[in-house]
Amino acid sequence: MADDRKNDATIEMGEKMQQNSHFSAQPKPVEVRSSPVLASSVTNNPVIAIASYCGSSILMTVTNKYVLSGTGFNMNFLLLAVQSIVCILAITTAKSASLITFRSFSRDEARKWFPISLLLIGMIYTSTKALQFLSIPVYTIFKNLTIILIAYGEVLWFGGSVTSMALLSFGLMVMSSVIAAWADVSHALASYGGDALTGEAADKISTLNAGYLWMLFNCFCSATFLLAMRKRIKLTNFSDYDTMYYNNLLSIPILLLCSLFLENWSSVNLNANFPPATRTWILSTMVISGLSSVFISYTSAWCVRITSSTTYSMVGALNKLPIAISGLIFFDAPVTVPSVSAIAVGFVSGLVYAVAKVRQKKDAGAKGAPSVLPTTSASVQSMRDSLKS
Template sequence: MKPFETNENDLESGKLDKDRDKGTRSNRVLKIHNQALLSGLAYCVSSCSMILINKFVLSSYDFNAGISLMLYQNLISVIIVSMLSFLGVIHTEPLTWRLVKVWLPVNVIFVGMLITSMFSLKYINVAMVTVLKNVTNVITALGEMYLFSKHHDSRVWAALFLMIISAISGGITDISFHAIGYAWQLVNCFLTASYSLTLRRVMDTAKQVTKSGNLNEFSMVLLNNTLSLPLGFLLIVVFNEVDYLSRTPLLRLPTFWLVMTLSGVLGLAISFTSMWFLHQTGATTYSLVGSLNKIPLSVAGILLFKVPTSLENSASIFFGLLAGVFFARAKMRERS
């Protein structure tokens, strides 16, 4: 009877182990799904909130110092990242002179990208900004073709063509059309595309001059924002924002400083949540969610800021957003 009892116990033990393995596996899958969902939601909320709060500061408060807003947001990012690095929560590379020299051209484009985004957002409604940003994808695709000899399939080119059509039709039917705002947004598209293309070339060189031979996302955030501070101060003087800042009563409002600080925290939150979401899912899901994220952002921008629109303009915006989703899906298939 002893051997029989032993075998029965072994079988029972085996069933329990299998059940335990199934439970552990299901918990792990559930945890991964929850992480992906939570990170995706955090990324969407932070990116939408950042654009809307910038629009609120520049338009609703009628704040005419976009460079100063950019500088304050970058200063908030530097303070938070430096504190997290000092406490050992994250790891960042030390800023050496060799690294600064390599990264400086990228940073100049980065600052120009942020400033032109501020200037365009002051004059153009959020929905049209999201549609016009699609032009960046067209410029980037052409840059990849000429600089890196990368060829795109017919689906990608079809999506890019739809983006151009939607941008043109959106501009023609825009009731609140502002030529200066559109000009700034066009410059922003060129700078954003240049930033992504230049970053690819500089990245490998930058890694070689770091002490660890690597450059993580936190180090890039700290590097970009730190180098932008002296350049931002210079541009504030060049664009004569000092005189405006000394006269505006907004800087005496505690609520205005609270909104400004919140925008800086959200700017950093986008960097963290995008990295988190990218690690939990992948580049294809990240790009698709980023395109889908523009739809609620555009609707929120129209409703919150009571943007005057027409049926034709709304159709152009919706058409442009769908073209963005179509582009993301085409890129996913191209990668696969």
């Protein structure tokens, strides 16, 4: 499930590339040893780790936008349920193969974690609605506003602080959002007949306004979810995969019930959401988007393990640019001077914020304060960037 920062207990995922001891006694060991040596060189390569993380983030964003941009698509709860089911199947299979590990299901822990899953559903659902009405670049730019809410939430609830450089980044984030909204409205007025109150332009602006409203809801839901999850993770000591397991498992029944009772399951509506000509491809894309959430979690932990949390923070900021550009390449997002300027300002704001967090961490270390990783789990951060992330 199914995308700024990470959790105090960010998991360090070691590779499970163990060799059986009898291989060394074989008469032809060269062929057997070459594979683990090659695998080790790949899994310890920071460039490959970073590229994999960026690629998985873009994959999830593009696949979700493809499904949600379908004509009249209105079964968002079903999409999220499929993604959660695929995610659970994938990580339980990986656990059975000893590739990853997470704690077994506990009814008591599930009861305590259930409110967090409800907040997650609110975050992801509003995210899909916003992504449905807005282009990927605009969605990505407005998603930065969540950082501001999280920062001040930490000040209120966790005794955090906001530096002058962080304030500068917040100003740039707000500026990029204003430019993006202005670019969208200007493009609608220039491309469609009528004015802001009549004609096709009015319909387009009405759609954009709906997207901005859902984006506002999503920013508040995301900040609430991430702050609440950080509090709960400190109490439960969940790892990334523990978090992913409980979030998705507890979300499945709620999402299925919401889909069955709140969405239209008539044959006419199913054919509208999944046209026969593209049905197989749409369903396959939904499965891929579910798998990509697992890839994001793994590659996030991989980046932290191979590089550092500081490098990962910078990668998260830099990753905004290719995600925004993917919307220009794969979808009909307007390419204008204001829209490109909004992407550029949003990109710079992310960099400034990442640098501010790095400096704040160094200052805390110099004063003898405990070194902490960014504020949310790697998997949820990426999810929130792409969908969610």
